[in-house]
Amino acid sequence: MSYRWDFAPVLDNWQALAFGAIGTVRLFLVCLVLGLSLGLVVALMRRSRHGVLRWLAIGFIELFRNTPVLVQILWFYFALPMLVPVEISPFGAAILGISLNSAAYSAEIYRAGIQSIEPGQWEAARAIGMTGLQVLRRIVLPQALRRVLPALTNRGIEIFKMTTLASVVAYVELLQQGKLVASLNFNPLEVYTVIGALFFLLLYPLVRATYALERRLARSD
Amino acid sequence: MTGPLLRIEGLGKRFGDRSVFAGVDLEVARGDRIAIIGASGSGKSTLLRCINVLEHADQGRVILGGEPVGEEVRRGERTETRYSEAALVRLRQRVGMVFQQFNLFPHMTVLGNVMEGLVTVKGMGRDAAARQALAELARVGLADKAEAYPAHLSGGQKQRVAIARALAMEPEILLFDEPTSALDPALVGEVLDAIQALAAEGRTMLLVTHEIGFAYHMATRVLFLAEGGIYEQGTPDEVLKNPRRPLTQAFIAGHRRFSF
Amino acid sequence: MYRWDFSPVIANGDLLLAGLANTLALTGVALAGGIPVGLALALARLSGSRFLSAPAGVVIEVFRTTPPLVQLFWFYFGLPIVLKVEMTPYLAAALTFTIQSGAFFAEIFRAGIVSVDRGQREAARAIGMTEAQAMRRIVLPQAVKRMFPAMMERSIELMKTTTLVATVSYADLLYQANELAQKTFRPLEVFTAAALMYLVTISLVSAIAALVERRMAVSGEMAR
Numbered sequence: 001m002s003y004r005w006d007f008a009p010v011l012d013n014w015q016a017l018a019f020g021a022i023g024t025v026r027l028f029l030v031c032l033v034l035g036l037s038l039g040l041v042v043a044l045m046r047r048s049r050h051g052v053l054r055w056l057a058i059g060f061i062e063l064f065r066n067t068p069v070l071v072q073i074l075w076f077y078f079a080l081p082m083l084v085p086v087e088i089s090p091f092g093a094a095i096l097g098i099s100l101n102s103a104a105y106s107a108e109i110y111r112a113g114i115q116s117i118e119p120g121q122w123e124a125a126r127a128i129g130m131t132g133l134q135v136l137r138r139i140v141l142p143q144a145l146r147r148v149l150p151a152l153t154n155r156g157i158e159i160f161k162m163t164t165l166a167s168v169v170a171y172v173e174l175l176q177q178g179k180l181v182a183s184l185n186f187n188p189l190e191v192y193t194v195i196g197a198l199f200f201l202l203l204y205p206l207v208r209a210t211y212a213l214e215r216r217l218a219r220s221d
Numbered sequence: 222m223t224g225p226l227l228r229i230e231g232l233g234k235r236f237g238d239r240s241v242f243a244g245v246d247l248e249v250a251r252g253d254r255i256a257i258i259g260a261s262g263s264g265k266s267t268l269l270r271c272i273n274v275l276e277h278a279d280q281g282r283v284i285l286g287g288e289p290v291g292e293e294v295r296r297g298e299r300t301e302t303r304y305s306e307a308a309l310v311r312l313r314q315r316v317g318m319v320f321q322q323f324n325l326f327p328h329m330t331v332l333g334n335v336m337e338g339l340v341t342v343k344g345m346g347r348d349a350a351a352r353q354a355l356a357e358l359a360r361v362g363l364a365d366k367a368e369a370y371p372a373h374l375s376g377g378q379k380q381r382v383a384i385a386r387a388l389a390m391e392p393e394i395l396l397f398d399e400p401t402s403a404l405d406p407a408l409v410g411e412v413l414d415a416i417q418a419l420a421a422e423g424r425t426m427l428l429v430t431h432e433i434g435f436a437y438h439m440a441t442r443v444l445f446l447a448e449g450g451i452y453e454q455g456t457p458d459e460v461l462k463n464p465r466r467p468l469t470q471a472f473i474a475g476h477r478r479f480s481f
Numbered sequence: 482m483y484r485w486d487f488s489p490v491i492a493n494g495d496l497l498l499a500g501l502a503n504t505l506a507l508t509g510v511a512l513a514g515g516i517p518v519g520l521a522l523a524l525a526r527l528s529g530s531r532f533l534s535a536p537a538g539v540v541i542e543v544f545r546t547t548p549p550l551v552q553l554f555w556f557y558f559g560l561p562i563v564l565k566v567e568m569t570p571y572l573a574a575a576l577t578f579t580i581q582s583g584a585f586f587a588e589i590f591r592a593g594i595v596s597v598d599r600g601q602r603e604a605a606r607a608i609g610m611t612e613a614q615a616m617r618r619i620v621l622p623q624a625v626k627r628m629f630p631a632m633m634e635r636s637i638e639l640m641k642t643t644t645l646v647a648t649v650s651y652a653d654l655l656y657q658a659n660e661l662a663q664k665t666f667r668p669l670e671v672f673t674a675a676a677l678m679y680l681v682t683i684s685l686v687s688a689i690a691a692l693v694e695r696r697m698a699v700s701g702e703m704a705r
Contacts, residue, residue, distance in 0.1 A: 003563050066683040067676050068641035071655055075676055078668035083483055161548040168648055175551060188558035196555055199547045207546055275603050306611050313609040324604035328622050338608035341618055383604075390608055 009185040010194050020177030021198070027163045027173060030095055032156055035102025042103055043110035044136075057107070064104035070165050073097030077169045094166035102159050109151045113144035150213040157206050161199070174198065224287055226251045226425055227272070227394060233280035234267055241267050242449045243280065249394070249427070254420055256436035256457070257429045259446035260472060265429040266321075268446070269396050272427070273316045274304055285315060286393075314342065317392030321399040323379040325371040325386075331358065332367040335386045342390070357385040361415050377408030381415050388419075395419065395426040402431060433476045437461050445469045489665040490674045497671075500657030501678055507574055507653060508640045514579030515639070516632075519586025524616075526591055537587070544584035550645050553577045557649045570651035574643070582639045589631045593624035626697060633690035637683055654678060 010017075045057035064072065077093035088096075117140050125135040145152075167176035174195055182191040225248040233243035241264040249255060257265045270276040272283055274290065282302060283290045290312050291302040326334050335354035339345040345353070358364045361381040371379055380400055387395060397416065401409045413435050419426065420439050430436055436443060436457065443460040445453045445468075453460055453469045464470045490497070525537035544552065557573035560566075597620045605615035647656035658675035662668040 003565075062684070063680065066637075066687065067679045068644040068655070070644040070647070071658075071672070071676050071679055074655070074659070075672045078662060079672040080669075082669035157546075164548040164550040165645075167550070175548070175554070178551075179554075182558065188554070189560075189562040192551060192555040192559045196543075196547045196551045199551060200543060203546045204542065207542070273607060275606065309606070310609045310611055313607055318604075318607040320600060320604060320607075322598075322600050324598070324600035326601065326604070326619055326623075328626070337605075337618065338610070341614050342609040386608065 003189075005190060006187065007190050007194065009187055010181065010190050013181045013185070016177045016181055017174065017194075017198075020172060020174040023171065023173040023176075024160075024163050027091065027094055027098070027166055027171065028160050031098040031102060031159050031163070034095065034099035035159060036106050036152060036155070038099065038103035039106030040110050042107035043114065046107060046111055047114065060100075061104045061107055064101050065108070069097055069101045069162055070168060072101055073165055073169060090166060090169040090171035093169050094163070094171050098159060098162050098165070101162070102155060105158075106152065106155050109148050109155065110144070112151075113148035114140060116147055117143055147217065150210050150217060153206065153210040153213060157203055157210070160203060160206075164199075225249055226253075226286060228284040229272070229281065230284065231281035232268070232271060232278050232283070234264070234271055234276065234278050240449055242446065245281070245450055247444070247451070249425060251393075251425055252423050252441075253425055254439055254441045255427045256440035256443045257427060257446060258431070258433065258436060258443065258472070259452075263446040264449070265446050266398050269318075269398050269427060269429050273313055273318055273396060274309060275318075277304075278302070285312060310342065314390050315392055316394045316396060317387035317390055318396040319380070319383050319387050319398065319400050321402050323371075323376075323383045323403070325379055325382055327371050329370075330367065331363065331369050331371065331374070331382050334371065334382055335389050338386065338390050354385070354389055357389045358382070360388070360418075361385045362411075375408060376404045377411040380404065380412045384412075384415055384419075393425060395424060397426065397428040397430070399429050399431065433461060433473070445472065447472075483669070485670060486667065487670050487674065489667050490661070490670050493661050493665070496657050496661055497654060497675060497678060500652055500654035500675075501682065503651070504640065504643055504653040504655075505682075507571070507578070507643045507646065507651070508636070510575050511578035511582050511639055511643070512636055514575065515582030515586050518579060518583030520590050522583060522587035523590035523594065526587065527594060540580070541584045541587050544581045545588070549577065549581055549642050550648065552581055553645050553649060570646060570649040573649060574646040574651055578639060578643060581642075582635065585635050585638075586632070589628050589635060590624070592631075593628035594620055596627055597623045629697065630690070630694055633686075633694075637686055637690075640683060640686070641679070 042057050042060060045053045046061070048054050048057070073093055073096075076096040077088060077090065080093075080096075081088050121139055121143070122135055125139040130138065163173055164175040166173050167179065170176060178191045178195045182188040185191075227247075227249040229245060229247040232245040232247075234241045245268065247255075257268065259265050267276055271278040274283070282293070291304040291308060293300045294303050325331075326337065329337060332351060332354055335357055336347070336350040339350035339353060340347060343350075355364055355367060358367055361384055363378060363381055363385065366374060366378060366382070371382065374382065384400075400416065401412050404412065409432070413432065416426075416428070416435075417439060428436070428440070438457075440457050443454065443457050444451050445460055445464070447453075447468045453464060453466050459465075460469065461473060464473050522537045522541055525533040526541065528534055553573060556577045557568055557570065560573070560576075561568040594616075601619050601623065602615050605619040606612070610618065643653060644655040646653050647659060650656065654675055658671050662671040665671065
């Protein structure tokens, strides 16, 4: 006897899911902006001549890359409030965990990109009298960013997937709302199928775009 | 056995809508040494690769020792040739190939490269295979390099190992695809000497080459490829010294530097 | 000022260690399953046959594109309904992570195989090897060496992803930490200790991987 799929109760709860989707997108956007921009700062610190800055950056990168992001989120949610006298909301904990984790990953991406620029570019810019900062901003970063664009897009996709982890601290996002709908209607199969499909439909165009970017870059370089 | 060792009938090959050659007929008898020359893009390498089916010909067939290679299947209007894995494995043991880029296996020692076919394809025991592989290496003067990895060899040495690897399979025909084109000029000689030694043994071989002087001395017959087929053929004296047709003449004139 | 006190953590250290053991066991199982699954998917993807490559492509893309936590929930809560089987947290996690890491490994295998020079396969075929022999003896050994760094990275990602099983009550390190934090009212110390245990384990694996990589780089056969 085969199972009869019934998607009607899922569709009836579209408002709850839509509400969750808004939470997902909100968390994603905040973490995307924070993670990728903080990553650039960390990458530049990592290249700094000051030993303290450099070691801070290295420590940060190693710490956040070598521990699971879910542990980071839970640490910020349960442990951090013990240290500092502030209330940390699920949203705040998720932002901290996902953004800092993404910053560590994207720092390594930026670093690889900057390193891939030939020394001749630095020398040529220096030779026309640019300062170090000018060379970085006008010559090196524009080229480096172009090269790492596919890797950054990939990181963005990872961040989007990571937002589901916020459900563990009961932040209202798509998966969290899915759990709710599934527990009310006893239909986890349909609910999680729909949620998986939603994520796929949202992200797959981005995945394809990344492939296209990679191909274009491979051709032009 | 009667008839030629290898016969090619009406062979044609196209890449996309560009025809490389069409209607190529060729007979190779035991002991023939055939040099194939021509401008780049004339399909010399492709012709060679169609013989051991690294490239699938679109028309015609290859007949080895009286047996057609592959199976002809009618498909609507046209026939196409299908090759079973077993047929390809048999064919390639009988027809050895030496590549322009050597294509040695970088993760195996020199000895491992030569033994590989004996063990994997012929199912020989490792000891017997090693003994035979060493003998083949000695033949090309590289027995002392048996334990080295290809990365540590010169181009000329690599190509001699590749020749030993092909010889180990005891093929009836050897195909050489521009065996010296990837080499520094100083290293060409040692590879040509190794090929010359095989010629002296009376082996059957087809050689695609740009070394016109070598072709003259080694070959029993020369094919000049142009205009999508065999444009002119004959003895080395006929084709290389006294070409009759204009494209051959122009090609040879461009290679005047060679010494007979 | 908060007074740190790790004594409750140390007193319950065996719980955390048992959790770590479960984390490693699950990672090991998912690796042991994921690598062959990945190889099979890659070979299917690269096979000329559309009947093999299209389904393999779907599996690879779906499992790489959807969030692992959604996959885990689907396998744990959803699949038993279709299959009418009992699903344990361990089984659901092993299944999810085997297929999920398999999808990622497939792309690593594919890239590695494609990166091996075409001449290698041709040379193998030219001495009479079958397609399977050429793949096994010539192409894969070279591909695997090149893939090693990416494989290690993915394995470490997998170990970190296994923390998700805590959400379906499999007693991995994170789950044990969460239990302990509630029991001892010492979340700061417990979660810090757990994070440090992950940090040490993962850093150790990374260091070993880097060592092996260097070894492979200096061995003669890799020189070009």
